[in-house]
Amino acid sequence: MTAPLPKRIIKETERLQSEPVPGISASPHDDNARYFDVMVEGPGGSCYEGGVFSLELFLPDDYPMCPPRIRFLTRIYHPNIDRLGRICLDVLKNNWSPALQIRTILLSIQALLGAPNPDDPLNEAVAKQWKARENQPEAIKTAREWTRLYANK
Amino acid sequence: MSGSPPWSSSRWHSSQAGFVPHHATSNSTGRLEVASSPPDVQRSLSAANIAGHSSLRGMRRLEARRQMEEANFLSSKARSQNLNPPIDLRMLDYVTAYDDNLMCPICRCPFLDPVVLAECDHCFCRDCIRQTWASTYSPLGPRGDCPSCRTPAKLGPRSATSKILVNITDDLLVRCPKSEDGCKAQVKRGEVQDHVNIYCGYAYMECTADDCELHVLRKDAAEGCLHFGVSCLDCRQSMQKASLETHWRVQCPDRKVSCELCKEAVFNREWDTHSRETCPAISIPCPGKVFGCNSRSKRSQADVHAKSCTFAKLTPMLTAMQQRMDEQEAAQKVMVRKLEVLEGGFQAVQTILSTKQEDPDQVGADESRIPLLTGRPHQRGDSGGMLDAMVVETDVGAFVFPPPSSSSRPSSELVHVRAGASLPPLYSAPMAPGPRPADLPEPFTMDFDMASPFPPPAANGPYISPLHHLLSMHESLRDEMSRMSAALQELDGRQSMQALNENLRTREEISYMAAQVAGLSRQVHWLTSAQLQRQQHGGAGRQAAGAAGPSGSDIAGAGAGVEAAVSTAASALRGAARIVNAGQGMTMRRGLSEEGRTKL
Numbered sequence: 102m103t104a105p106l107p108k109r110i111i112k113e114t115e116r117l118q119s120e121p122v123p124g125i126s127a128s129p130h131d132d133n134a135r136y137f138d139v140m141v142e143g144p145g146g147s148c149y150e151g152g153v154f155s156l157e158l159f160l161p162d163d164y165p166m167c168p169p170r171i172r173f174l175t176r177i178y179h180p181n182i183d184r185l186g187r188i189c190l191d192v193l194k195n196n197w198s199p200a201l202q203i204r205t206i207l208l209s210i211q212a213l214l215g216a217p218n219p220d221d222p223l224n225e226a227v228a229k230q231w232k233a234r235e236n237q238p239e240a241i242k243t244a245r246e247w248t249r250l251y252a253n254k
Numbered sequence: 255m256s257g258s259p260p261w262s263s264s265r266w267h268s269s270q271a272g273f274v275p276h277h278a279t280s281n282s283t284g285r286l287e288v289a290s291s292p293p294d295v296q297r298s299l300s301a302a303n304i305a306g307h308s309s310l311r312g313m314r315r316l317e318a319r320r321q322m323e324e325a326n327f328l329s330s331k332a333r334s335q336n337l338n339p340p341i342d343l344r345m346l347d348y349v350t351a352y353d354d355n356l357m358c359p360i361c362r363c364p365f366l367d368p369v370v371l372a373e374c375d376h377c378f379c380r381d382c383i384r385q386t387w388a389s390t391y392s393p394l395g396p397r398g399d400c401p402s403c404r405t406p407a408k409l410g411p412r413s414a415t416s417k418i419l420v421n422i423t424d425d426l427l428v429r430c431p432k433s434e435d436g437c438k439a440q441v442k443r444g445e446v447q448d449h450v451n452i453y454c455g456y457a458y459m460e461c462t463a464d465d466c467e468l469h470v471l472r473k474d475a476a477e478g479c480l481h482f483g484v485s486c487l488d489c490r491q492s493m494q495k496a497s498l499e500t501h502w503r504v505q506c507p508d509r510k511v512s513c514e515l516c517k518e519a520v521f522n523r524e525w526d527t528h529s530r531e532t533c534p535a536i537s538i539p540c541p542g543k544v545f546g547c548n549s550r551s552k553r554s555q556a557d558v559h560a561k562s563c564t565f566a567k568l569t570p571m572l573t574a575m576q577q578r579m580d581e582q583e584a585a586q587k588v589m590v591r592k593l594e595v596l597e598g599g600f601q602a603v604q605t606i607l608s609t610k611q612e613d614p615d616q617v618g619a620d621e622s623r624i625p626l627l628t629g630r631p632h633q634r635g636d637s638g639g640m641l642d643a644m645v646v647e648t649d650v651g652a653f654v655f656p657p658p659s660s661s662s663r664p665s666s667e668l669v670h671v672r673a674g675a676s677l678p679p680l681y682s683a684p685m686a687p688g689p690r691p692a693d694l695p696e697p698f699t700m701d702f703d704m705a706s707p708f709p710p711p712a713a714n715g716p717y718i719s720p721l722h723h724l725l726s727m728h729e730s731l732r733d734e735m736s737r738m739s740a741a742l743q744e745l746d747g748r749q750s751m752q753a754l755n756e757n758l759r760t761r762e763e764i765s766y767m768a769a770q771v772a773g774l775s776r777q778v779h780w781l782t783s784a785q786l787q788r789q790q791h792g793g794a795g796r797q798a799a800g801a802a803g804p805s806g807s808d809i810a811g812a813g814a815g816v817e818a819a820v821s822t823a824a825s826a827l828r829g830a831a832r833i834v835n836a837g838q839g840m841t842m843r844r845g846l847s848e849e850g851r852t853k854l
């Protein structure tokens with residue numbers, strides 16, 4: 102028999118459903134309450150505006166002592182997100198704190214879409230494109246294109 | 255602690271002789287012994303009083319008894335704790351809403367044994383912060399970064415935490431963890447363990463019967479041992495009396511329980527349907543929930559809400575629209591795909607045409623033809639003049655271009671497009687790709703002398719539409735042709751296969767028969783030769799006996815007759831084989847002629 106779901110996960114799930122963060126939705130699977138389907142809307146004013154990105158989120162057994170595992174399922178052109186959808190975000194790694202929650206993490210990811218950080222890249226090729234001043238409009242154009250192509254609802 | 259238990263020894267020592275323990279009214283095993291003790295104590299004490307203070311023996315006995323009773327009580331308490339494992343205080347259900355400031359940021363429950371980090375004043379449960387810092391071991395005790403503000407901090411002593419905080423969190427009202435089993439008690443969180451261990455009627459304790467080691471709910475303990483077999487009157491399932499009540503409440507399919515919401519009695523087996531579909535008091539979301547209405551109402555009042563809710567009214571229409579949109583989207587995807595294919599084909603045609611145009615050598619040539627073949631290219635031998643024509647197979651179609659110098663006219667099978675523009679042979683294009691002089695008129699802009707249903711071509715369009723039309727017509731004709739030829743080929747194949755099969759079978763039969771005939775003839779031959787030998791051998795004797803003569807010759811004659819018959823049969827068979835072979839030849843010829851027809 103598996104251990105009962107910690108109260109914290111139950112509470113977080115309830116709160117995500119009852120007061121959802123605007124532009125973000127997360128719903129647990131029926132058969133696995135630790136596995137969430139996440140939708141994040143591209144922040145307004147960014148090159149991901151209008152896109153709806155789907156992610157998967159998994160709460161490991163020792164959550165909240167270790168960070169949730171999260172990955173983009175939708176293809177996205179972003180210097181901090183690689184081809185497999187893995188996200189380079191400090192709070193998902195060394196800077197995790199058990200006081201953080203699913204909603205705060207999703208908000209950080211939305212913020213990362215609004216403010217890509219090519220200085221700490223996960224996707225070298227994209228980051229190079231992004232960093233070179235003359236290439237940046239090109240990179241942003243590609244990001245828009247990909248958003249239109251892949252992140253269309 | 256407010257949960258200080260009534261059996262604590264200080265209380266016991268200070269008690270008066272007539273003290274009846276607080277818990278004597280609860281049905282615990284401890285009670286049985288304890289409850290019997292006060293009168294004894296009273297009696298002993300009063301006896302001691304009467305007999306004066308000198309009865310030292312009595313006093314000692316009293317002391318020993320009291321110690322024994324206390325030991326009994328403590329052991330029974332320990333046992334009941336074993337039966338009821340320690341409660342996970344984080345899983346409790348809080349009755350009253352509590353301030354978010356009382357919530358630990360790590361476990362999101364009201365603080366349990368809170369600690370305040372002296373460095374930043376943030377507060378966590380002791381367990382939570384210990385677990386967080388478990389990976390960063392330090393010999394100086396648990397330390398690490400504050401999970402809330404990342405200030406380096408260390409775990410302080412319990413005394414550093416304000417008593418007020420501890421009391422507030424311990425005084426929060428919770429439901430008894432056995433509430434699902436039926437306990438309606440609401441107790442302070444600090445006392446919940448004691449409640450379960452001592453008072454809760456739905457906690458387990460040992461059966462009161464001496465020879466029974468099973469568990470029983472505390473509320474049933476007074477009824478004696480309930481561990482005997484009974485069978486449920488409703489469903490006939492057999493079980494122990496002690497578990498009958500639980501069975502009735504949750505399992506028995508044929509027993510009615512009353513719905514907490516609507517007070518209606520419902521069969522256990524229909525419980526799912528009741529809560530999902532019929533219970534009038536259960537709260538259900540508005541039918542327009544997916545479209546934005548967040549209102550929930552009791553099922554009985556759902557209609558009232560639906561009448562006033564715009565979302566609910568629009569829901570059927572919106573759902574239908576959604577469905578239609580999905581359908582349209584799917585259809586559109588198919589169309590897009592088709593369009594892509596068509597565009598690809600169109601582009602291929604364009605490339606062919608533009609390569610031809612760019613050949614400068616042929617720009618001046620007055621006339622060119624795009625004969626659209628209606629037959630197969632290798633049939634063109636029939637129209638002698640086309641022998642030297644170029645056959646260019648491309649992925650778009652087979653074009654036959656007569657060399658520019660050739661004056662031969664294609665046969666009547668070929669459709670001509672007499673475009674004024676030049677259409678040089680494709681083969682020369684890659685060899686001489688020189689630039690086209692800028693002042694040359696655009697090709698394909700000449701008049702079109704074919705009776706055409708199309709409007710005259712645009713003056714400066716690089717391609718004229720009738721040509722495209724013809725090309726597409728050609729394309730479709732080609733498609734048709736290839737379809738037909740494929741069908742014919744298939745038919746042909748099927749037929750020749752059939753003939754082959756038939757032939758094979760016949761041939762097999764014939765060879766079998768020939769073998770048989772050969773065997774027969776060998777046998778006959780052997781018989782006749784044996785007969786003949788015998789005749790020659792005993793010829794003289796037999797000749798003397800004239801009677802034997804005719805019979806011997808008769809046999810020989812018969813033998814010869816049989817032989818002749820067999821050889822006739824064999825020749826007949828050979829004839830049959832010939833016929834079959836001829837038949838095969840015929841079918842092959844037919845196959846050829848059919849092929850010839852398809853080529854026509």
Ligand SMILES: [Zn+2]
Nearest residue numbers: 358361379382
């Ligand atoms: Zn905590």
Ligand SMILES: [Zn+2]
Nearest residue numbers: 374376400403
């Ligand atoms: Zn802090």
Ligand SMILES: [Zn+2]
Nearest residue numbers: 430437439454
């Ligand atoms: Zn209780």
Ligand SMILES: [Zn+2]
Nearest residue numbers: 461466479481
């Ligand atoms: Zn019993």
Ligand SMILES: [Zn+2]
Nearest residue numbers: 486488489506
């Ligand atoms: Zn039953």
Ligand SMILES: [Zn+2]
Nearest residue numbers: 513515516533
């Ligand atoms: Zn009901």
Ligand SMILES: [Zn+2]
Nearest residue numbers: 540547549563
């Ligand atoms: Zn509504």
